[in-house]
Amino acid sequence: MNTHFARRAFLKKATTLMGTLAIAPFILNSITGTISNKGTSRYQTKTPRINPAFRIQILKDGSMEIFTYQKPDSKISYYFDGIEADILLLISENKSLDANYNLLGNQYSLSETECKGKVELAMSEFEKKGLIYYGELMLVKKTGSDHE
Secondary structure (H helix, E strand, C coil): CHHHHHHHHHHHHHHHHHHHHHHHHHHHHHHHHHHHCCCCCHHHHCCEEECCCCEEEECCCCCEEEEEEEECCEEEEEEECCHHHHHHHHHHCCCCCHHHHHHHHHHCCCCHHHHHHHHHHHHHHHHHHCCEEECCCCCCCCCCCCCC
């Protein structure tokens, strides 16, 4: 009976050790990821991109319409003007938002902190609406015909 108890104790310790080793990389990655990204926003660490399902149309007055078709007779569109339109234009051209704070600030008479706040607010709004995503290029498979 003593060998049976020793075997159980060994198996318990071995499974605990193996479970810890299996989970450790994920825990360390989440801890270091939260520490390293604590002072930065999401779009500074990953590249924002326009959702490929949407199309952009720049209007004559400088405003922008971004739209998509869900069904042949169902169009979803959003209109943006001002700083939001310029932010979307920078994203569509794959330009860095960090490098263009001064440009946006001068164009709209904003300080750098005000400009960062407006950009953060606009980016969260775009993400909620599904207009942008972060990370690698999204591959889209076209099916059916265009509905324009």
